[in-house]
Amino acid sequence: MTAPTPRRAVLVAALAVATAATAATVSGGSASAAAPPAPRGPGRTVDNRFWHSYEHWRAGIHQGTTAVGGARPGLEIKTPAGRTEYADPHTGRKSTWEYATWTSPVHRSTVPATEAIASWNARTPAGSWIRIELRGTYADGTATPWYVMGRWASGERDIRRTSVDGQTDGRSTVWTDTLAVDAPASGLRLTDWRLRLTLYRTPGADRGPTVWLAGAMVSDVPDRFTVPAAAPSGRAHELKVPRYSQEIHTGRYPQYDNGGEAWCSPTSSQMVIEYWGGRASASALNWVSPEYSDPQVCHAARSTYDAAYKGCGNWPFNAAYAATYRGLAGVVTRLGSLAELETLVRAGIPVITSQSFLPGELTGAGYGTAGHLMTVVGFTAAGDVVANDPNSPDNPSVRRVYRRREWENVWLRTKRHNAAGKVVSGTGGVCYLYAPAAPSAAQVAALRAVGVLESSR
Known part of the structure; x- marks a missing residue:
């Protein structure tokens, strides 16, 4: 049997507690007496946005990065924006890196969302890695911090790939790979979001990472113990x-x-x-x-x-x-x-x-x-x-x-x-x-x- 996933279990528990607590506050009584959230209208509960074409990579804000064409367009370092040190919390090693950043255009979601999960596809040759961040905007116009959704390399030689624990602003929290609104029953939602990619390489190197795809899925799936049945196609x-x-x-x-x-x-x-x-x-x-x-x-x-x-x-x-x-x-x-x-x-x-x-x-x-x-x-x-x-x-x-x-x-x-x-x-x-x-x-x-x-x- 697959072992339970500790931190994802924490997310489950935290969301359940937050939802119950918020419902109790809104209703002015106990959680058990609280009315359920108002039903949502018909339509999709998921919105995807992924950047992957040459035109996509030309957009946004470049600080040392450039779009590259070819059979699989991508994003690379052109001229480093600066140097920085990174102390790997899992190895204790501190290293100096050149870096450049790309910030995506703001994507206004078709689904005001309670969760967001980023995705990326990249090549990280030896001496390079990437950081993926996401920043959302709440319905009241305020913004989340820039949340780190991953520090990633395909290998282990330079850094240990890692999520980042302990990220929260008191309204939303990152649980390993998922950014979640803390109290969805309150009605709080993320209405838009953007990504920031930071590409790192060894100082003086000719090449660094190439990012081919980056984006996120956001969602607001209604609470349900059972789901409507979808009719089978009838074809094996x-x-x-x-x-x-x-x-x-x-x-x-x-x-x-x-x-x-x-x-x-x-x-x-x-x-x-x-x-x-x-x-x-x-x-x-x-x-x-x-x-x-x-x-x-x-x-x-x-x-x-x-x-x-x-x-x-x-x-x-x-x-x-x-x-x-x-x-x-x-x-x-x-x-x-x-x-x-x-x-x-x-x-x-x-x-x-x-x-x-x-x-x-x-x-x-x-x-x-x-x-x-x-x-x-x-x-x-x-x-x-x-x-x-x-x-x-x-x-x-x-x-x-x-x-x-x-x-x-x-x-x-x-x-x-x-x-x-x-x-x-x-x-x-x-x-x-x-x-x-x-x-x-x-x-x-x-x-x-x-x-x-x-x-x-």
């Missing part, structure tokens, strides 16, 4: 995605999130990376014991490990890892229905989903979890979900078929009861999408249909 469709078990790695490299028992996220990522043809080089895997099968799963765990979170389940770190493979892009988003997920699978795009459930809530799973990633690879003619579930004893048993209505609910709900009967949060449709950076026409149409790509590219 299954993608041939490699099958990997996390459980065969139990006990291996416990320094990375206690070993394979907790590796559902990188194991799922590796399945989809290899579906798209991504392969780790022999040199990248030479640190893994030759006695271990599927060394690329160990490599994925090491490459997604968040030194502050002390785990491999940082959502954007997984998407960023996927994009280190040639020609791949990766983002974190939310989908609004099982019909949207079917749209992607029919276009050839497997989807990595995050869900939580009690034993017995998902027939055939054989376990319960406070948070688990699996890969949806298809649907039966009846609409049941075909998933590669890494919480399986071996690779051949990874393929599972889950009942449509059960699976739909445990993935899309935002509230549930845990084993102690306490109300806790669900993920509300969170997923990772990995697809070619130059997608086919059918894939573009599917990504537009679910709101991940803008209407014109």
Whole structure:
């Protein structure tokens, strides 16, 4: 069974407490007597904005950065804006870096939001790294601080990739990879936001990082224990995605999130990376014991490990890892229905989903979890979900078929009861999408249909 995620469990508890406390204040009575928040009107509950084209990178405010063209446009350092020291809290090393920054245009969200999750895709050669920050504006016109959403490098030589704990202004807080409004029941929302990217390199170096994609998903998913059922398409469709078990790695490299028992996220990522043809080089895997099968799963765990979170389940770190493979892009988003997920699978795009459930809530799973990633690879003619579930004893048993209505609910709900009967949060449709950076026409149409790509590219 996938181990509970400590800091994400803290987010669940904090949001539940804040929501209850605010509801009690608004109603003037106890939390149990409080009226629920007013229902929201119809429409999307998720808004995505990702910068990835040459025109995108030319926009915004450049301080030492420049847009670069080519087959995969990006952002690079042109002339450093200055030098700075960074003391790595996880190694104790202090180093001097040249840096340059890019600040995105302000994006006014179509969804006044309670949460934001950033994504980025980048190449960080030796002697370089990047910092990703997000600043939002509340509905009253005041702004959040510049919140650090990640300090990231693909390797470990220069810095330890890390989220940043303890960031709050008393109205919103960053919980590992998610910026969340502290008391959503109060009506407080984020109405717009922008990113700031800082690119670092060794002083005097000719080249540094290249950022190919950056952006965020913001959302305001209504509180719900059950979700409306989406009608199945009636067509069976299954993608041939490699099958990997996390459980065969139990006990291996416990320094990375206690070993394979907790590796559902990188194991799922590796399945989809290899579906798209991504392969780790022999040199990248030479640190893994030759006695271990599927060394690329160990490599994925090491490459997604968040030194502050002390785990491999940082959502954007997984998407960023996927994009280190040639020609791949990766983002974190939310989908609004099982019909949207079917749209992607029919276009050839497997989807990595995050869900939580009690034993017995998902027939055939054989376990319960406070948070688990699996890969949806298809649907039966009846609409049941075909998933590669890494919480399986071996690779051949990874393929599972889950009942449509059960699976739909445990993935899309935002509230549930845990084993102690306490109300806790669900993920509300969170997923990772990995697809070619130059997608086919059918894939573009599917990504537009679910709101991940803008209407014109």
